[in-house]
Amino acid sequence: MKKLINDAGTVVSDALAGVAAAHPGLRVDVENRVVYRASGPRRGKVGLVSGGGSGHEPLHGGFVGHGMLDAACPGEIFTSPVPDQVIEATKGVDGGVGVLHIVKNYTGDVLNFEMAAELCAEEGVEVASVLVNDDVAVRDSLYTAGRRGTGATLFVEKIAGALAEEGAPLAEVAAVAADVNARSRSFGVALSPCTTPAAGKPTFQLADDEIELGIGIHGEPGRTRAAAGPAREIVRVAMDAINEDLPLSGETLVMLNGMGATPLIELYVAFAEVDAYLREHGARAARTLVGNYVTSLDMQGFSVTVCHLTDELTRLWDAPVETPGLRWGR
């Protein structure tokens, strides 16, 4: 394992110091591990708080800023944050009209955010939560912890963030967040495992002619192992899984997301196949993102996330956003 770090135990706080130095638009409480907008809460605006394990950068800290999150709580690498962080963040962004927690559906994230929400409610801050669970590789049944939250998290943060920026009330912001999640599906593929600094070795082994299908964003193996093949075929597997779950049609918002160590040129090769697949199925990539957005440390691979748009969602997607990881319109 070779990592550009000082010490496996201080990666998260060292990185937060870097985030603070790099982005004057953010205020980073390194001690309590919360990333805020430097501008602070706005009276009358619903606050948006998200968080989760670190190692998925730019998610979530890179999406704090105008038109998106008000605060992010980074946990240890691949470990959900603790309730204290979420409480601190929630109180810190409260503009008097409530706070939305955007929580990816993992047992740890759910439990820690729930504990925090209860305590915040006791202290008089109104909190609503949206659970993101877009990963079609996991069956949402009694026999699993339910679908994982992956790429759609970014869509939820952006679109709910835009609506909150317009001054919509908490219930509406929570509703659009839930709607975006309901309209989104993801599927991920790994060409290589990743290595956490703490473990110091890859989370699994893959032969040179094997890939993992249906992976999440925590270096876990996928549902199945398959033979490596051309991008065209791998993308087809991912898109078939998405299409079977929620048939593709009409205008879509599509993210071709790199897992952290895949060259951008390869992501574009894959995106060309995604685009061709959508056309074949009578759908259109009306809005697109291609790049590293919801990563898994140094994993090679990608995920595709498709959200079925409405005019209103497109409008909110297009609204100005100013964060380290996503910026347009200002």
Place this chain on the structure above:
Amino acid sequence: MKKLINDAGTVVSDALAGVAAAHPGLRVDVENRVVYRASGPRRGKVGLVSGGGSGHEPLHGGFVGHGMLDAACPGEIFTSPVPDQVIEATKGVDGGVGVLHIVKNYTGDVLNFEMAAELCAEEGVEVASVLVNDDVAVRDSLYTAGRRGTGATLFVEKIAGALAEEGAPLAEVAAVAADVNARSRSFGVALSPCTTPAAGKPTFQLADDEIELGIGIHGEPGRTRAAAGPAREIVRVAMDAINEDLPLSGETLVMLNGMGATPLIELYVAFAEVDAYLREHGARAARTLVGNYVTSLDMQGFSVTVCHLTDELTRLWDAPVETPGLRWGR
């Protein structure tokens, strides 16, 4: 080698198809391998053309758009483009007041752009060239091909692009480009080699406790091999090399650039060290970029580029830009 591609021979055109599908603001001539702004040339505006081998994405195609390049010519992976591409692009962006070629200082890039420039001049298009050579790992002497062009290319493209957008004449645009280059210095470090699709295996071997210091962006080994160490020490080596060449002071524009396979969280860890180094030396990171901007396929590692700012350069850096790889102000 595992790559998300269809075929080693078609990577560049397959990726260009993806670029075309992902970015409606671009017009991609896949056949002739030129990426243009969809809006076409603007009468009275100096055109900016850059290019070079592929494998460095988002450089250069990702920097085509308002406020930056008018066209980019992607060559094969790590191979400079051919004159035909540059000629096509130059003619295609000519707004009647000349075109600036932004050329990284590699023998191949220089020769191919020179041939193209000669032919364009013969056909009546005024062409000026700026050579980017910011890499302090290479001594600029009779005994080398001169300093390589690396990270400063992005600074040159952004700042010269902003001036061109304001309608400045070719001579002024070329002068500011040369000035940015003269004020910029870079140094790169590899934690791992990269693998080109054509070669199919890593360009060099590194043990688990070794790094390469003074690398370029083509997977070549660096000037020296050293023992791996904490980010703090590695960054110090890079910053010392930069500081010895052009002593740090005052306001700077700093890019902490990932080589393609380094997690963003690690880049932030390194950036914190860069920031600390600058403060120690009485300089300040007034403007910053942290992320994958000038990459080397799937290489792990980073480069730092520092540009000494003036008020005018800061103003041009802050001017609106709208490209796939860099966007603000619109």
Place this chain on the structure above:
Amino acid sequence: MDTSFFLAWVDEITRVVAAERDRLTELDAAIGDADHGANLDRGFTAVRAALAETTPASPGALLVLVGGTLIRKVGGASGPLYGTAFRQLGKTLGDAGEVSPAEFAAALEAAVDAVRRLGSAAEGDKTMVDALAPAVRALGAAAAEGAKAAEAFDAAARAAEEGAAATVPLQARKGRASYLGPRSVGHEDPGAASTALILGALRTVGAR
């Protein structure tokens, strides 16, 4: 058993968790996200630090402090779950200065119920509950028969170890391992393994 007994237990847990940290993380790498060892190690290191600052007045207060610290420092699934377990254990013991094996057995039962409520995992779902539940039963039975602490804790530790080992052939239905479906079969659940360590620590201290 008094506060110093439970302090010794916490010390012993801290020691074994640190010693077994890599094994726990490897178990988690196979069917989870490779952080369980680091999570618990961080948590109990923080517990030790907290105990260096204050000495709680009773076993109950001590265990509430342990639980609260785990909740505040661990994160992940195991932080709230173990944190809740220790807090419930402490709360149920109240402020008594001395705790009998039977009282401890009853409190542990309450703790495991709290874990079950929070995580809604049943036995057989391949989680820490598969080690906790049999341990509680063994402890309760031993206490009901009037066993000494050393014997009762030995029974509980053995039951937890057997419960952890019995997770190997199961397919996970809760936690991250459930994402793997049938591929989760053949691996020991990391949380069940850490439960076995925690009850093993109780045996060690009980045998002194």
Place this chain on the structure above:
Amino acid sequence: MDTSFFLAWVDEITRVVAAERDRLTELDAAIGDADHGANLDRGFTAVRAALAETTPASPGALLVLVGGTLIRKVGGASGPLYGTAFRQLGKTLGDAGEVSPAEFAAALEAAVDAVRRLGSAAEGDKTMVDALAPAVRALGAAAAEGAKAAEAFDAAARAAEEGAAATVPLQARKGRASYLGPRSVGHEDPGAASTALILGALRTVGAR
């Protein structure tokens, strides 16, 4: 030597470049950017495609076409350099239908001068010039002594091979390898190696 002789030369270059593609790329991986084999293979494949469309009327026209195609298809340093070399070779030969060894030797000298002008590399800089220059001298000497084509080309090929081998101990002063400084020592220059292949192909065809 007529057009068909040079056509055969080009065919033979195409064949050996394809066969040695990986070796050239490996040489380039060691001190460059691992593309020299792919570059030349792409270039000569394009040359073959161009020749399938038109048959040039003279050796000169053929070689100008080869050079132009290399410039248009190869890129990198070697594209303009080899392209210029072939173009200059063709231009110097003019539109003569038959070429003598002496005429070819003179044209090759002009070609190598053009490469030197374009790349401003001198002998000893560890580039293709280190194979081209001795080959031109050997060819010129043989032609001046009135050697047959077969003998003259054999001398040129041997000189190129020796020149390429002699680049191994050199420190590069031009091209990417120069970035490596002293670390470029101990490796054969890929461009010198491909020059040896190109002149080796001339020998092969001359010996038929």
